[in-house]
Amino acid sequence: MPEMDRRSLLKMGAAAIAGTVIGNGVTLYTSPARAEEGGGPPGAAATNALEIPSKGKARWGMVIDNNKCTAQCTACTAACRTENNVPLFGDERYDGHWIRKVTLTPERGGPEKHLPLLCNHCDQPPCQHVCPVAATFTRHDGIVMIDKHRCIGCRYCMIACPYKARTFVFKETSEWTNKDVPKRAHGVVEKCTFCAHLIDQGKIPACVEACNKSGEGAMIFGDLNNPGSAIVKYIRAVATKGIREDLGLEPKVSYTGI
Amino acid sequence: MANIKTKFTVIEGNSAGYWLLVAVLGLLSLGGFWSSYMMFLHGHYMTGMTNAIPWGFPIVMAVYLIGLSAGSLVLSALSSVFGRTEFKPLARISALLAALLLIGALMCIILDWGRPDRILVPFYSMNPRSMFSLNGMLYSTYIGICFVYLWAMFNHKEKLVKLLGFTAVFWAVLVHSGTGAIFGFVGARELYHSPLLPPSFIAAALSSGTALMILVLYATFKFTGRQLDDGLIRRLGLYLAVFIAVVAYLVFIENVTRSYWPGNYAVQKFLLLFGNKYSLIFWIGMIGCGLLFPFIILANPATGKSIGWILVASALVVIGVLAERYIIVIPGQVMPMEMFPGYHIAGPFQDGRMIDYYLSPMEILFGAGITAFVFFLYALSLKFFEMTPDKAAGESGN
Numbered sequence: 001m002p003e004m005d006r007r008s009l010l011k012m013g014a015a016a017i018a019g020t021v022i023g024n025g026v027t028l029y030t031s032p033a034r035a036e037e038g039g040g041p042p043g044a045a046a047t048n049a050l051e052i053p054s055k056g057k058a059r060w061g062m063v064i065d066n067n068k069c070t071a072q073c074t075a076c077t078a079a080c081r082t083e084n085n086v087p088l089f090g091d092e093r094y095d096g097h098w099i100r101k102v103t104l105t106p107e108r109g110g111p112e113k114h115l116p117l118l119c120n121h122c123d124q125p126p127c128q129h130v131c132p133v134a135a136t137f138t139r140h141d142g143i144v145m146i147d148k149h150r151c152i153g154c155r156y157c158m159i160a161c162p163y164k165a166r167t168f169v170f171k172e173t174s175e176w177t178n179k180d181v182p183k184r185a186h187g188v189v190e191k192c193t194f195c196a197h198l199i200d201q202g203k204i205p206a207c208v209e210a211c212n213k214s215g216e217g218a219m220i221f222g223d224l225n226n227p228g229s230a231i232v233k234y235i236r237a238v239a240t241k242g243i244r245e246d247l248g249l250e251p252k253v254s255y256t257g258i
Numbered sequence: 259m260a261n262i263k264t265k266f267t268v269i270e271g272n273s274a275g276y277w278l279l280v281a282v283l284g285l286l287s288l289g290g291f292w293s294s295y296m297m298f299l300h301g302h303y304m305t306g307m308t309n310a311i312p313w314g315f316p317i318v319m320a321v322y323l324i325g326l327s328a329g330s331l332v333l334s335a336l337s338s339v340f341g342r343t344e345f346k347p348l349a350r351i352s353a354l355l356a357a358l359l360l361i362g363a364l365m366c367i368i369l370d371w372g373r374p375d376r377i378l379v380p381f382y383s384m385n386p387r388s389m390f391s392l393n394g395m396l397y398s399t400y401i402g403i404c405f406v407y408l409w410a411m412f413n414h415k416e417k418l419v420k421l422l423g424f425t426a427v428f429w430a431v432l433v434h435s436g437t438g439a440i441f442g443f444v445g446a447r448e449l450y451h452s453p454l455l456p457p458s459f460i461a462a463a464l465s466s467g468t469a470l471m472i473l474v475l476y477a478t479f480k481f482t483g484r485q486l487d488d489g490l491i492r493r494l495g496l497y498l499a500v501f502i503a504v505v506a507y508l509v510f511i512e513n514v515t516r517s518y519w520p521g522n523y524a525v526q527k528f529l530l531l532f533g534n535k536y537s538l539i540f541w542i543g544m545i546g547c548g549l550l551f552p553f554i555i556l557a558n559p560a561t562g563k564s565i566g567w568i569l570v571a572s573a574l575v576v577i578g579v580l581a582e583r584y585i586i587v588i589p590g591q592v593m594p595m596e597m598f599p600g601y602h603i604a605g606p607f608q609d610g611r612m613i614d615y616y617l618s619p620m621e622i623l624f625g626a627g628i629t630a631f632v633f634f635l636y637a638l639s640l641k642f643f644e645m646t647p648d649k650a651a652g653e654s655g656n
Contacts, residue, residue, distance in 0.1 A: 092608055093308035102605030104598055117597075117605070126446065132390035133376075133383045152379055153372020155312035156390050162446035162595055164607055167309045168372065171301035186301035187372025243597055247445060258598065 050202050051222050051229050059142040060194055061224040061252040062208070063231055063240055066115045068218035069101075076116050076219065077101055079210030083195060084181050087173040094170040098192040099207050104258070113258065116207070116219075119144065119165035119192035120242065120251030127157035127166065142224075142252060143194045151188040158189060162244055163251075166191040194221075224252065264347045264647045269482045271641035276481075283634035290627010293620045294369035302372060304620050310613035311591045315584075315621035316370035319628065320363045322466070322583040324397075324437050325459065327359035328430040329467010331404065333494075338423030344490060347647035350411055351478065352471055353426075354639055357404035360433075362632035364397055369624070389443055393436045400426075400433050412644070434460045441586060448516075448525050449590035458508035465501035465548075466579035468494055469572035474636075476569060478646060485649040488565055495568040498575065499556035505582075506549045528612070529589055536589045539581050548578020588615050 077099050080086060086096045099118040106112075121144045128136040128144060135150035136157055158166045169186040176183045180197055184190065195205035203209070204221050211219040222231035234240075241258055242251040270276075297304055307314040334352035336345040368374050385391045407422040435456035442455030472494050479486035517526045531537060552571035561567035594610050597603060603610035640646055 092606060093310070094303055095309070095606065097309075097607045100606050100609075102603050102609050104601040104603055107600055107602060113601070117607075126444075129385075129387045130390065130444075131385055132388045132394060133379045134385040134388075135379075135383070150376075150379055150383055151373065152376045154367070154370075154390060155372070156388070156440075158309070158312040159450075159591070160444050160446055163597065164310075164595065164609070167607075168302065168312055170303040170307075170309070187298070189372075 050199060050204050051226065057140055057225065058223040059225040059252070060121070060199065061142075061222065061231055061254070062118075062194075062205075063220045063234055064115060064253065064255050065218045065220070065238075066113055066255045066257040068216040069114050069116065070216055071103065071112070071114045073114075073215050074101060075210040075213070075215035076207035079206040080192070083178055083198075083206035084193070085175045085178055085184070087169075087175045087184070089171065089173070096167045096169070096190065098167075098190070115255060115258065117163060117165070117243075118207070118253060119194075120163055120249070120253040121192075121194060123250035123252065124248060126160040126162070126249060130156045130160040132156065139196065141199070143196050143199070144191075145193055145196060146189060146191065148182065148184075148188050148190070153187045153189065155189060162247055162249070264650075266350060266644040266647055268642065268644055269640045269646055271637075276637070276641075280634065280637050283630045283637065286630035287627050287634050289623050290625075290631060291369075293623040293627060294374070296620065297370075297624075298372075298374055304618070305624075306616045306618040306621055308608075308613065308615075310608045311588070311615045313587055313591060314615065315617055315625050316366050318580070318583045318587045319625040320366035320370070321437055321459075321587065322580050323359045323363035323366060323629070323632070325434065325463035325579065325583070326467050326470050327356045327363060327400075328434045328460070328463040329465070330359060330471055331356035331426050331430045331467075332464060333468060333471050334407075335423040335427045338419050339427055344493070347650035348471070348475060348490075350408065350645045350647075351475065351640075353404055353408050353411065354643075354645055355471070355474060355636060356426075356430075357401050357408070358632045358635050358639075360397060360401050360404070361635075362628050364401075365628050365631070366625070369628070389436060389440045393433070393440065396429070396433045396436050400429050403429055430463075431460060434463045441590065446595060447590045447593075448522065448596075449529065449593055450586075452512060454508055454512045455586070458505065458512065461501060461504040461508055462548075462579050462582055465498060465505050465575055468498045468501055469552075469575035469579075472498070472568060472572040473576065475650075476565075478640065479650070482640075482646065484646065487650055490650055491565055491568055492563060495556055495562065495571065498568075498572065499553060499562070502549055502553045502556070502575065506553070509544075509549070509582075525593055528593055529585075533589065533592075536585070536592065540585050543578055543581025544585050546578070547574045548582050552578070591615070 080099045081088070084098055086098050088095050099116050101114060101116050104113040104115070121142060123142070125136065125138065125144045128134075128138060132154060133150055133152055135147045135152070136144065137147065138144050153168070155168055158164075158168060166189050168189050169184055172186050173184060195203070195207075198205060208219040208221040211217060220231045220234055222229040224232060224235075226232060235254070238256055240254040240256050242254045243258070245251070305314055305316075330352045333345065334349045334356060336342045337349050338346075368377060380391065380394050384395075403422060403426050407419070407426055410418040410422055438456035438459030441450040442452050444450040472491060475486060475494075476491065478484075513526070513530070516522045517530070529536065529540060533540070552574045555567050555571040555574075556562045592612055592615060594603075594612065597609075
């Protein structure tokens with residue numbers, strides 16, 4: 001639980017007056033006032049609660065502070081596997097990856113970078129454009145999802161995605177520890193959902209929670225439509241960049257320091 | 259020209275050889291269906307496909323069969339649309355083959371889905387922005403046009419035949435442009451993203467379709483003891499040479515364009531020089547078998563007039579265009595996508611590495627089985643419908 005300062009208390013009061021209730025145990029969260037006071041870039045604050053969208057609809061996005069992300073840490077990927085039962089078959093050809101850690105080595109030499117890759121939930125999602133049966137769709141809050149009951153398993157979306165964010169279920173798996181997410185059957189494509197099932201309960205995605213708790217606190221998740229949200233403040237204060245922005249897909253995940 | 263009356267008959271189809279052929283094709287088809295059932299039952303790990311190479315040999319076969327189909331249909335329309343009446347005896351066979359090949363192509367696509375049991379979903383859930391969705395509509399209407407066209411030919415409705423022949427050619431161009439666009443429109447992959455893919459798909463469709471028709475016609479007439487005029491084969495051989503030249507031009511332009519710009523050096527080095535089996539398939543299969551050797555055979559006056567050599571050239575083209583389809587579908591996935599220019603990337607999703615694709619026995623059985631099914635239906639159709647002319651005379655129409 002973040003330390004309450006005057007601002008967040010005020011905001012909380014305002015939200016309460018507006019009658020915004022999003023569920024049990026949900027606390028409001030604002031970025032630490034540190035940024036405004038100290039003048040440095042605001043950091044990600046450890047919280048497991050989701051910000052309430054200010055007004056109108058939310059547009060969930062993520063910023064990853066690549067300078068904090070370390071080589072050994074696997075908090076986000078492990079949490080994702082647990083939360084979404086993403087299977088490992090012990091064969092890199094078929095392993096599912098909703099979020100994965102990669103190492104970048106500059107071609108002209110220099111220090112390595114480590115960062116997680118996940119679905120960028122593009123505003124212009126090529127996977128959705130190419131899906132022949134409209135099984136991939138964008139939720140009203142900008143999350144790109146797959147209707148697994150409609151997916152025919154043609155894998156055109158995997159061809160179209162430049163981020164390799166999608167994996168196909170190549171064989172049957174019995175892994176189903178978290179019953180909050182649907183059981184998977186082979187023959188359809190899957191990918192990161194930004195933990196939509198958690199967002200709908202007013203919680204933040206499992207990877208972000210894990211990064212805050214046992215990782216380096218490198219991930220900020222929030223509403224890109226809310227000018228008061230921590231993520232928007234961060235993006236305004238620090239230079240961030242999406243992967244392959246030149247492709248024009250308008251990804252909603254961006255990075256500091258790539 | 260109207261005085262040339264071609265009599266179409268059914269083939270006898272009683273010989274031991276005929277039934278042996280039907281049995282072998284039927285068994286192979288069953289093998290193909292079994293392999294697709296295994297893929298459906300146990301998952302696609304039974305194939306050579308992986309998360310990095312999600313499209314394997316079934317897609318290669320689908321694209322290949324679509325091309326053969328479009329090429330056959332254009333030949334069928336030569337008589338009705340372009341007034342080349344000497345080809346009228348072939349109109350029914352080629353329209354039939356066009357329909358059957360496209361049915362085969364659709365089967366390749368659908369049986370390769372992870373969930374082929376969801377066959378009805380595309381009928382009620384469409385996405386007009388998806389080239390797959392649009393092509394689904396194009397393919398199914400195309401099969402319909404082929405059958406109505408055949409029906410009109412059977413009932414001697416000449417005006418309708420002309421109209422449908424024209425529609426069919428137009429549709430064949432659409433169908434194949436659409437197929438090229440499945441790959442050409444993908445901006446994420448350097449080897450796919452090209453506006454030249456739709457036209458070069460059509461050109462390769464014409465060359466492979468013509469080559470297949472030469473082989474099928476020759477085999478059908480030889481097998482049933484009918485008279486096929488050498489002039490007809492020679493004329494088709496001439497068309498084949500022209501189509502090969504067009505394909506060669508487009509392939510040349512595409513590769514020269516890509517090779518010129520430094521940003522593409524890595525991709526082109528991989529495809530043309532150091533891609534091991536992919537470079538071999540490119541040069542020996544696609545360029546050698548598909549373009550160079552058959553063109554030399556057909557353009558050389560000593561061999562270009564010989565029926566035997568024309569058959570050799572046609573067989574080479576049929577193999578070479580399969581290699582071309584392989585080169586279009588597979589290396590575009592083997593080459594890693596550039597996600598972070600200026601960095602080497604390493605990760606658990608086979609990141610930043612060439613991912614090899616191994617053609618699995620399951621996929622070979624799948625491709626061979628569905629191709630066999632096409633010719634299984636073809637052999638049976640000849641027996642039950644009046645498809646085959648009693649004779650086909652070549653130059654008489656001129």
